[in-house]
Amino acid sequence: xxxxxxxxxxxYWAANVRIIIISLVIWAVVSFGFGILLRPALSGIAVxxxxxxxxxxxxxxxxxxxxxxxxxxxRMNKLDKEYGVDD
Amino acid sequence: MDQFTLNLLVVxxxxxxxxxxxxxxxxxxTSEFYAAGRGVHPVLNGMATGADxxxxxxxxxxxxxxxxxxxxxSAYLMGWTGGYVLLAMLLAPYLRKFGKxxxxxxxxxxxxxxxxxxxxxxxxxxxxxxxxxxxxxGVGVAFSRFLEVEVSTGLFIGAAIVxxxxxxxxxxxxxYTQVAQYVVLIIAYTIPxxxxxxxxxxxxxxxxxxxxxxxxxGEPLLTTLNGLLNDLGFAEYTKQKDTTLNMFLFTVSLxxxxxxxxHVIVRFFTVPKVSDARSSAGWALVFIALLYLTxxxxxxxxxxxxxxxxxxxxTTSAPLAYEARPDWVKNWEQTGLLKFEDKNGDGLIDYVxxxxxxxxxxxxxxxxxxxxxxxxxxxxxxxxxxxxGLAAALSTAAGLLMAISSAVSHDLIKSQINPSISExxxxxxxxxxxxxxxxxxxxxxxxxxxxxxxxxxxAFGLAASSIFPALxxxxxxxxxxxxxxxxxxxxxxxxxxxxxxLHKGWFFVPGTNSFTDADPLLLSIxxxxxxxxxxxxxxxxxxxxxxxxxxxxxxxxDLVEMIRVPRGAGAAVDH
Numbered sequence: 051x052x053x054x055x056x057x058x059x060x061x062y063w064a065a066n067v068r069i070i071i072i073s074l075v076i077w078a079v080v081s082f083g084f085g086i087l088l089r090p091a092l093s094g095i096a097v098x099x100x101x102x103x104x105x106x107x108x109x110x111x112x113x114x115x116x117x118x119x120x121x122x123x124x125r126m127n128k129l130d131k132e133y134g135v136d137d
Numbered sequence: 138m139d140q141f142t143l144n145l146l147v148v149x150x151x152x153x154x155x156x157x158x159x160x161x162x163x164x165x166x167t168s169e170f171y172a173a174g175r176g177v178h179p180v181l182n183g184m185a186t187g188a189d190x191x192x193x194x195x196x197x198x199x200x201x202x203x204x205x206x207x208x209x210x211s212a213y214l215m216g217w218t219g220g221y222v223l224l225a226m227l228l229a230p231y232l233r234k235f236g237k238x239x240x241x242x243x244x245x246x247x248x249x250x251x252x253x254x255x256x257x258x259x260x261x262x263x264x265x266x267x268x269x270x271x272x273x274x275g276v277g278v279a280f281s282r283f284l285e286v287e288v289s290t291g292l293f294i295g296a297a298i299v300x301x302x303x304x305x306x307x308x309x310x311x312x313y314t315q316v317a318q319y320v321v322l323i324i325a326y327t328i329p330x331x332x333x334x335x336x337x338x339x340x341x342x343x344x345x346x347x348x349x350x351x352x353x354x355g356e357p358l359l360t361t362l363n364g365l366l367n368d369l370g371f372a373e374y375t376k377q378k379d380t381t382l383n384m385f386l387f388t389v390s391l392x393x394x395x396x397x398x399x400h401v402i403v404r405f406f407t408v409p410k411v412s413d414a415r416s417s418a419g420w421a422l423v424f425i426a427l428l429y430l431t432x433x434x435x436x437x438x439x440x441x442x443x444x445x446x447x448x449x450x451x452t453t454s455a456p457l458a459y460e461a462r463p464d465w466v467k468n469w470e471q472t473g474l475l476k477f478e479d480k481n482g483d484g485l486i487d488y489v490x491x492x493x494x495x496x497x498x499x500x501x502x503x504x505x506x507x508x509x510x511x512x513x514x515x516x517x518x519x520x521x522x523x524x525x526g527l528a529a530a531l532s533t534a535a536g537l538l539m540a541i542s543s544a545v546s547h548d549l550i551k552s553q554i555n556p557s558i559s560e561x562x563x564x565x566x567x568x569x570x571x572x573x574x575x576x577x578x579x580x581x582x583x584x585x586x587x588x589x590x591x592x593x594x595x596a597f598g599l600a601a602s603s604i605f606p607a608l609x610x611x612x613x614x615x616x617x618x619x620x621x622x623x624x625x626x627x628x629x630x631x632x633x634x635x636x637x638x639l640h641k642g643w644f645f646v647p648g649t650n651s652f653t654d655a656d657p658l659l660l661s662i663x664x665x666x667x668x669x670x671x672x673x674x675x676x677x678x679x680x681x682x683x684x685x686x687x688x689x690x691x692x693x694x695d696l697v698e699m700i701r702v703p704r705g706a707g708a709a710v711d712h
Contacts, residue, residue, distance in 0.1 A: 063701050067613075070226045077222045081215045081392075086385055089377070098348025099357025100375040107211035108433040109344060112218045112426050119225045119419035126230075127412050135704040137234075137410050 062133040069125055073118050081111040140516050144283040147520035148527060151321050155302070155314045155531070179413045183420025185312045186404045188319035190217075190421065191428055192268075192533030193275020196322055197526045198589035201504030203436030204443070207374035210436075212387040213590065216597075218422060218429050219388070220395020223605075225418035228396055229405040231612045231700045233414040238406060239540075240399040240604060241548040247611040249693055250619040251553060256626050258544045260603035261399045263630065264596050265537045266574060268398070270645070271592035272534040273299075273582030278502045278589070279530060281472040283523040288472050289583055295530070296579040303535040303575075304568050312407070315536070318528040323427055325525020329509040329518050330431045333438050336512060343434035351441075362437055365444050368452035370490035374437060380661040387594075390668035394597025397605030400533075400540040411703035439504050442511045447488045447497065456485045465510035474500035475507075501588045541574045542567035586641040587665075594665040595637055602629035602671025610679055612701070615694045621683030629675025633667055640664035 084092060089103025097105040130136035138146075195217065203210045235243055240261060245254025273292060276299065281291030327343070334346030338358055351361040363373040372378050379387075395401065404421070405414045446463065447456050459477055469475035476498040477486060488497040506526055509518045546567035551558055558566070586592050603626050610617040610625075617625075640657060641664055642649040654663040662670065688694075 059698060059702050066701070073222070073226060077219065081219050081388065082385060085211060085215055086381060086388065099359035099361075099363075100348075104208055104211075104359075104375050105348070107208065108214055108347075109430060111215050112429055115218050115222050116419070116422055116426055118222050119415070119422055122226055123412070123415040123419055126415055130412065130703055135702045136412065137703045137706040 058133055059135070062129065062135055065129055065133075066126065069122065069129070073122055076114065077118055080106055080114045085111050138516075140519060141283075141285060143516055143520045144523050147517070148283060148524045151524045151528060152298075154317055154321075155528075158314045158317055161313075179408055179417040180420050181316055182312070182404060182408055182413075182417045183422075184319045184424050185315035186401065186417065186421035187424035187428075188315040188322065188528070188532040189404065189536040190401055190425055190533070191319075191322065191529055192593065193272050193279070193526065193530035194590040194593035195428060195432070196326060196529035197275040197278060197505050198271075198502045198591075198593075199505075200432045200435040200439060200508070201501035202588060202590050203433055204440040204504050205501055206378075207372070207437075208377055209379040209384060211433075212384055212391060213594075214429055214433060216388045216391025217395055218425060220392040221418050221422040221425070223392060223396040224401070224405070225415050227609055228402065228612070229414040229418050230411045230703065232402060232608070233405050233408060234411050234700045234703060234706045236406075236706060238403070239543050239547055240402055240608070241544055242552075244604075244607055244611065244622065245548070245552075247693065247696065248607075248617075248619040248622040249690065250623065253607075253619055253623050253626075254548055255553070256623050257604065257607065258548050260599070260607075260626055260630050261544045262541055262574075263634065264394075264397075264599040264603065265399065265541045266578060267599060268593055268596035269534055269537050269541075269574060269578040270581045270585060271589045271596065272530050272537070273578045274585040274592060275502065275526070275589040276530045276534070277582060278472070278474065278500075279506060279523060279526040281474070282469065282503070282506055283520075285468070285471055288474060291472070292579060292582055296575055296582075299531060299534045299538075300572060300575050302531055303538040303571055315532045318532040319424060322525040322528045322532075323424070325521045325528070326428050326435075326505075327431055329512065329514055329522060330435050330438075332514050332518065333442070333508070333512045334434060337438055337441065343438075344430040347434040347437055358441070359437065362441050365441070365448075365452050369444070369488065372490075374440070383661045383663055383666050386662060386669045387666035390598045390601045390666050390672075391594060392601075393605045393672055394599075394601035394668055397600035397603070397608065398597070399544070399600075399604065400536040402608075403540060403543075411706045435505065435508060439508050439511065442508075443499070443504075444488070446511060447486050456487055458484050459486055460484065462486065463510075465507055468510070469503055469507055472503075474503050501590075538571045538574055542570040545570035581645050584645075584647045586645045591665060595641070598633055598637065598665060598668025598671065599630065601668035602633035602675055606672050606675040606679065610676070612697065615697045616688065617679055617683045618686060618689045620686050621679040621681075624682045625675040625677075625679025628678040629671040632674055633671030636667045636671075637664045 084103055085107035092102040095102040199213055232243060237243060241254045241257035244257040276295030277288050277292030280295045281288040330343040331341055334343040335341055337351055338346040338349040339352055340346040340349045351358040354361045359375055366374055405417060408414050408417050449457055478496050480496050486497050489495050506522055509522055546563045550566050551563050607622050607626050640650055640652045640654055652658045657663055
């Protein structure tokens, strides 16, 4: 029984790490990507007197960050229940 | 009623509110002093974290830095919000599960070493103290303006108030007063922004106003601003001036510094459950985002209004005569933070990019506070902004001083130097540590290493290079051992500190620097961005030292497995 639960804990952790990696890829793409490194590539897309990269750097990335945290909190609550590890 | 009396009245009323709450919730036991008995709801905790987090740097300083830096300063916006994603996913839930009171406590237990705990205390104090210097700068600016005194006098008055305030209550007092402070500061920040956005674009929502058309020209606001800046020889607002390398590293440094700052992390020790730690981070960011989505609009619009004030007939006509200057210029001249020097003797305020010809010197830290005056808003709005700025500075200074004092009393004295110390003695030593920290920060705040937000950015670099990597590796790797963690923290902190001191002066004493941020030692990496390199060094040193020494003992590996799973997170226990 103890082995079973520690095996489940490992699977739970692996699932958690997978969700984190996906979330952090999006996190990096909107901020470091669209906001900084890829801004020249997005310069053709006009947003209110400037370009999409500027919008992501000053506004868009913050909105995506918010969505990411609440997605993660929701997804992990589900995962906690699936594995029966919620506190 | 004149502006001065109104300022006193509004600021006095908000102070009475905070002190009232602090007395009502006065800390009794040590556990309440540090972590407020863990009964704080995630939404309230998020609000309090928002107040704790948004300091003089965010409230007083950041919009001014953005106003003058344009696109480059987006690093502040992304960095100081993006760190919450890291906190929510990489640190907060596991540290809550661990269930102790302070960050050094976790590092000491996870790396089974009192040395690691002591090194963590040193890292924490270095980062937090630097942060408090930035707060003192902001407090000095705010008090100097609203009491109409010189900036150094404002600083001394502010320091005295911070001392009384922080020493009075513990964490619980701070949690509930910080909820009140959040409400005051967010109202104070958004109301003038809404007024100004309506004036300039007709759109009541500042984040939308930033990308809307300006009433004056019918063109987008940012296009209008770019045009005016061009006329005066400044670089365009939306253009990148900094190198991509530095901007990238700066953003990284602010993000991981956010996740490594002890006074923010301890917030997540105070929620009832692990799942609450995740959502608390989200709620904190909701309340922070309200200000951070407004700040870029405040910055751009303030710059536009500033140029309009100096060039009332357009940038192609003659500027305003000094004799005809508006009251807000006179008011700020008294503080010494705004200066006019008639270089060509024509009596006009020439505000241009060329440093040899420019006659108008505006300290970045005054923009947010002066903004409602520049836009000629009603006097109660001006008073409200003064109260908001002080709320922001006080709440963060208090949170930081808590982190410093608990590190000294709990992690150094109680656990190492004198374990038999009484609760009373522990609280007394915590309060003495606060007093010393305030005195040092005030002294260094007289000649700060930069504008408030820049000084604070240095603190983030220090936290990024020392605490964040140790915490993250402690959770995500079972292989990092005591030797690796200690070597990593010392290497990361040491290298970053030396790089900062080389550029900002040794121990921030002015004139002892060998380089400047305009011409930095390595590539284009400014001292404010170096925290990300320090973090990299920390990770690498910890990895290789651990790899070449023994594995952590089995019970430590079990501990790591335990904190990764929420099940069974009870109340915290003191040892």
